[in-house]
Amino acid sequence: MILYSKTHEYIRVEGDKGYIGISDYAQKQLGNVVYVDMPDLGDEIEKGEDFGAIESVKAASDLISPVSGEVVEVNEALSDDPRLINADAMANWIIAVSIADTSDLDDLMDQAAYDEFCAAAH
Amino acid sequence: MNRKVYGKLIFELSREGRRGYAVPRNGLSDDIVSESVQLPEAMRRATPLRLTEVDEPTAVRHYNNMSTNNFGVDTGFYPLGSCTMKYNPKINEEMACHSCFAGLHPSTPAFAAQGALQLYWTLQKALCEIGGMEEFTLNPFAGAQGELTGLMVIRAYHASRGEGEKRRKVIVPDSAHGTNPASAAVCGLDVVEVKSRPDGTVDVADLEPLLDDTVAAIMLTNPNTLGIFEKDIPRIASLVHEAGALMYYDGANLNPLLGVARPGDMGFDVMHVNLHKTFSTPHGGGGPGSGPVGVRKGLEKFLPNPRVVRRTETPDRFPVNESDRYAIEYSPLALGSVSATLGNFAVQARALAYILTLGSDGLMEAGRLATLNATYIKEALKDCYLLPIEGLSKHEFVFDGLRDKSTGVTTLNIAKRLLDHGYHAPTIYFPLLFHESLMIEPTETESRETLDEFIAAMRDIAREAIEDPETVKTAPHLTPVTRPDDTTAALNPVLTFDSL
Numbered sequence: 001m002i003l004y005s006k007t008h009e010y011i012r013v014e015g016d017k018g019y020i021g022i023s024d025y026a027q028k029q030l031g032n033v034v035y036v037d038m039p040d041l042g043d044e045i046e047k048g049e050d051f052g053a054i055e056s057v058k059a060a061s062d063l064i065s066p067v068s069g070e071v072v073e074v075n076e077a078l079s080d081d082p083r084l085i086n087a088d089a090m091a092n093w094i095i096a097v098s099i100a101d102t103s104d105l106d107d108l109m110d111q112a113a114y115d116e117f118c119a120a121a122h
Numbered sequence: 123m124n125r126k127v128y129g130k131l132i133f134e135l136s137r138e139g140r141r142g143y144a145v146p147r148n149g150l151s152d153d154i155v156s157e158s159v160q161l162p163e164a165m166r167r168a169t170p171l172r173l174t175e176v177d178e179p180t181a182v183r184h185y186n187n188m189s190t191n192n193f194g195v196d197t198g199f200y201p202l203g204s205c206t207m208k209y210n211p212k213i214n215e216e217m218a219c220h221s222c223f224a225g226l227h228p229s230t231p232a233f234a235a236q237g238a239l240q241l242y243w244t245l246q247k248a249l250c251e252i253g254g255m256e257e258f259t260l261n262p263f264a265g266a267q268g269e270l271t272g273l274m275v276i277r278a279y280h281a282s283r284g285e286g287e288k289r290r291k292v293i294v295p296d297s298a299h300g301t302n303p304a305s306a307a308v309c310g311l312d313v314v315e316v317k318s319r320p321d322g323t324v325d326v327a328d329l330e331p332l333l334d335d336t337v338a339a340i341m342l343t344n345p346n347t348l349g350i351f352e353k354d355i356p357r358i359a360s361l362v363h364e365a366g367a368l369m370y371y372d373g374a375n376l377n378p379l380l381g382v383a384r385p386g387d388m389g390f391d392v393m394h395v396n397l398h399k400t401f402s403t404p405h406g407g408g409g410p411g412s413g414p415v416g417v418r419k420g421l422e423k424f425l426p427n428p429r430v431v432r433r434t435e436t437p438d439r440f441p442v443n444e445s446d447r448y449a450i451e452y453s454p455l456a457l458g459s460v461s462a463t464l465g466n467f468a469v470q471a472r473a474l475a476y477i478l479t480l481g482s483d484g485l486m487e488a489g490r491l492a493t494l495n496a497t498y499i500k501e502a503l504k505d506c507y508l509l510p511i512e513g514l515s516k517h518e519f520v521f522d523g524l525r526d527k528s529t530g531v532t533t534l535n536i537a538k539r540l541l542d543h544g545y546h547a548p549t550i551y552f553p554l555l556f557h558e559s560l561m562i563e564p565t566e567t568e569s570r571e572t573l574d575e576f577i578a579a580m581r582d583i584a585r586e587a588i589e590d591p592e593t594v595k596t597a598p599h600l601t602p603v604t605r606p607d608d609t610t611a612a613l614n615p616v617l618t619f620d621s622l
């Protein structure tokens with residue numbers, strides 16, 4: 001199950017674990033990504049708060065977490081080549097978290113709702 | 123621009139053994155030299171210094187050709203939004219280069235530098251009048267350092283009231299210049315973002331719940347980064363003050379308000395101005411900046427040291443000697459020093475020359491013309507470029523790319539194509555409120571003819587985007603460097619010729 005936030009992060013939910021990245025739409029809007037600032041393993045992150053930042057040739061944006069939880073995986077490949085996000089944003093998640101409370105997912109959008117949200121944004 | 127473009131590096135022109143001049147032999151025998159200048163082995167270079175070796179005509183032509191690749195306000199129109207790239211009158215240079223100023227050592231005692239201190243003091247007073255502030259310091263070296271200084275004043279103010287630990291938040295709208303949150307972070311404060319309305323103005327309803335006794339200040343740019351005047355400013359100021367916090371004015375967009383409205387009258391407590399924007403001193407690659415900071419009455423004691431004061435009498439009430447009229451003072455309550463001496467003095471000299479040349483009427487005219495020029499371009503182009511916010515704007519405005527987006531021509535393409543027309547590109551992809559922001563600020567120093575030519579070029583590009591989009595997408599075609607790979611440049615910067 002993949003859900004999206006209004007700040008264009010996605011979370012792919014697998015059991016109690018969630019893989020968080022930025023959407024394909026966000027990737028396109030940002031342009032070529034040159035740096036991803038990621039949290040450390042074991043960090044506690046909070047829904048609605050920033051857990052890192054992403055920098056492109058155009059802009060720098062905070063990464064806002066769609067859920068609260070502990071960081072259990074960090075995609076180290078992005079440190080070497082942040083452009084992986086442009087190549088495939090959905091496959092190249094940024095961090096994985098253990099979701100503390102699944103009700104955090106309630107206000108997120110599914111694919112159809114998110115597509116509509118993006119279409120309305122432009 | 124029909125000249126052959128020049129884009130060589132001096133290293134490429136180097137040929138071994140080639141010389142411009144032959145240095146005469148020193149006449150001393152090698153023995154004497156090596157004995158008297160015996161450097162320890164470890165301090166000597168292992169390999170000879172690699173200098174370029176060129177003959178004189180090659181060196182002269184190289185640098186002359188390089189100089190013609192420069193682009194500045196002295197060569198063409200420079201509508202870089204938010205930067206106020208106005209023309210810098212040459213009389214400013216003449217004043218700053220006067221030997222009495224230029225030859226002055228920064229450590230000259232006050233009695234021997236009365237003229238320079240009078241200049242500093244007069245500019246302080248002029249800025250107080252323009253900004254509606256009680257006192258100014260001219261010491262910060264740039265706009266961002268001015269922001270940091272201003273926030274340090276605010277922090278010192280809260281600390282003096284025993285609230286230094288409690289008030290750690292700085293509220294910044296999402297439409298703000300990036301330096302605002304950066305300065306707050308460097309100052310050790312926490313940044314809280316407040317969402318803006320579609321026109322970039324602050325939503326009072328969103329702001330109100332954020333205001334409590336943990337807030338140190340709110341930082342605002344007025345007119346904002348979309349060139350829209352913040353009409354709710356008195357209401358915002360009263361809410362912020364009720365919460366015990368201070369109002370910070372980012373002076374980046376002061377130009378249209380010159381002589382028309384004053385931040386002090388709007389309720390701002392602390393402000394900075396950019397002499398290199400509003401007061402026509404060289405900017406960007408053209409020279410150092412200067413970011414004076416002004417404060418309302420009651421905050422002046424926190425301003426950084428050293429400070430320049432004008433004395434009318436001595437402490438024991440004798441009339442002061444002319445050689446002691448202006449003095450450098452150090453306040454014990456000051457937050458410290460932000461520059462070793464009194465800031466970028468030569469920049470201050472240029473700014474004062476500008477203010478005195480225009481006078482108060484001239485300054486007011488400058489601000490109004492800046493607004494008129496921007497509005498003229500906006501109205502002339504809004505049928506082909508998308509104007510996301512209708513209504514009155516000031517000295518700058520933002521398009522959200524072309525109206526017709528079906529061709530795939532982006533703001534970046536338009537900016538690159540403008541280079542072929544001989545213009546500096548506008549600011550692009552800022553503010554972040556729109557996807558295709560194109561921010562234009564012509565300033566007041568441009569003639570109607572220049573504006574008309576620019577408008578024609580912009581219309582040309584809009585037409586070309588439909589008729590021949592490829593030409594726009596692959597622009598520029600007439601510059602020495604066409605499309606640098608900005609991604610690789612950011613990821614793997616090549617900083618020396620050797621690593622090429």
